[in-house]
Amino acid sequence: MPNKKSHPSALHEKAGISPPEMISSESVKNIQQFRKVQPSSTELVDGILAGNITALSRAITLVESTNGGHLAKANEVINACLPHANKSVRIGITGVPGVGKSTFIEAFGKYLTGLGKKVAVLAVDPSSTISHGSILGDKTRMEELVKDKNAYIRPSASGETLGGVARKTRETITLCEACGFDTIIIETVGVGQSETAVHSMVDFFLLLKISGAGDELQGIKRGIMEMADAIVINKADGDNIKKAQFAKLEFNRALHLFPAKKSGWTPTTSTCSAITHEGIPEVWETIQKFLELTKGNNSLFEKRKEQNQYWMLETINEQLKLNFYNHPEIQKLLDSTKKAVQNDEISPFAAASLLLKTYFKD
């Protein structure tokens, strides 16, 4: 009904808009019908094992789902995939923003698919939001690899906690492996605790660096250098070659300061250019040598077992803490107790004891 007043009140309501006629009720029914047809977990597993990328993507979406009802189904799929997983090499790649992680992964990934490898590129980025955050979000940064049918690129899962994001990525590795990917690359940004998480799910941990004006060794987050199985100095091209060579020497000296690795592997340093592709094959050669050593002395599989156990215990510990800190009584008391402790009004242990008593009373 058209409004007849020339100056309608702000409170005036317009007549509702009726649905356009080209959406037939039949179409709506079809769409709803299609939505209902979620593949069963068996269908997903069969698809994954057959190398079907659509099935893989749907299973990953299931794993990433925050819908509680999806958890049981996700676990079914993963447990069914487990016997078919575990056969790839898992490579973690980290480096601060600006070192050229994406261009390196693009060049390295293309080199690997050129060798006949099937490459999955995943990411752990707890800062990513619902809209799939900063790293790997923009697939255009890996233009070539995206088009490669032997490569599969999946942006970081989103989530509020690192633990949650890490869990989803760890499960995604299993799915990718069961789907036939033999080389898994996991990218992470050089911030927070995300490298520790990635380090705990890969076989080989690669730290990407660039040479700088005298600050080759600055800006390395605590503990990162110790985790590295290889340090690769990227952007060793043009005027930069000499500086990169110098940085390589510096890092090499630095690596000797660290205690020997359990695996018996001695970390390496090298230079490369993601643009000229110089040094890219050498990175893969290094990883081959690493695999030869660690498969030979069985440390590769021992480490994977330890990693599995680590993730189980980590998940338990995180959940125990969540349960405690989300307890309504604890939430009421925590801030004031923290303050009292910080200001030496109560000993940290007496304070802990009080809070624990409150928690376990229930």
Add this chain to the structure above:
Amino acid sequence: MPNKKSHPSALHEKAGISPPEMISSESVKNIQQFRKVQPSSTELVDGILAGNITALSRAITLVESTNGGHLAKANEVINACLPHANKSVRIGITGVPGVGKSTFIEAFGKYLTGLGKKVAVLAVDPSSTISHGSILGDKTRMEELVKDKNAYIRPSASGETLGGVARKTRETITLCEACGFDTIIIETVGVGQSETAVHSMVDFFLLLKISGAGDELQGIKRGIMEMADAIVINKADGDNIKKAQFAKLEFNRALHLFPAKKSGWTPTTSTCSAITHEGIPEVWETIQKFLELTKGNNSLFEKRKEQNQYWMLETINEQLKLNFYNHPEIQKLLDSTKKAVQNDEISPFAAASLLLKTYFKD
């Protein structure tokens, strides 16, 4: 009754020995009476604040007690001491066995008492048994310091978990400070996680090293170098001086590889000899500079607040885990679940989820 057989049977019992008459029943009563007179928490606190070493020792024994009934009293004493604590400098000293920690602490401690300081020497050694373990157990290794009335040496508390031992040492710091000790030295061995615990209760962390045949930088536990505020190369005497100087240079270069400290402090390297006492005053000078900087920018007190909070949260987390892993149902399931996870029969996250369901069901 004397035995009349010339070859008594092995089963023969001698007549009992009656108590010697010089222990009068009155003395026994007195001793028992004395034992009953446990000082009240107020008496202990008054004694501590008056600088009474006997009261201090008794309070520490109370804190170290595993008798559940003592906990409340210990907490009373500590909380009453807290407002009088917090005024010392807390120095952590670590180094692998053989670097001469005891002789260094003896020389350093004597130097400090010579300056009029009151020095307490504590230790964190989770490997110590009921009989007070390997470090600081043998006070003869600090002969001079033991006799010094301005020094107080207390061996490591014993305990099954590092958390327990660390807690007791952390509380002992408070008691020593309230008792007037202005310099607290906490020794730890270079193994396990004990350095992290000590690092989390001190202001200044000193890594003691010796020069070796080319292995200056070997054998450093992961992460220890990053924690150090100073690296001191001990045993720089006799033929060793040149090697120690070289080691100093090597370590100095190494320290630059690490990210800057929050406090703004740049870690230092130096050499010293606990025998010639060369370099000992310089260690104290370094600590003075550190205090000047960190008191100036307030990072000293900020760090202590953070440490207090850390200990509260750590204690909570440890207790939550203990409660979980000691749960009878979990104990039944844990081993088999771990194995299944290690062998990729179930995903670590699905396994965690199963165990957590069992735990929270109760």
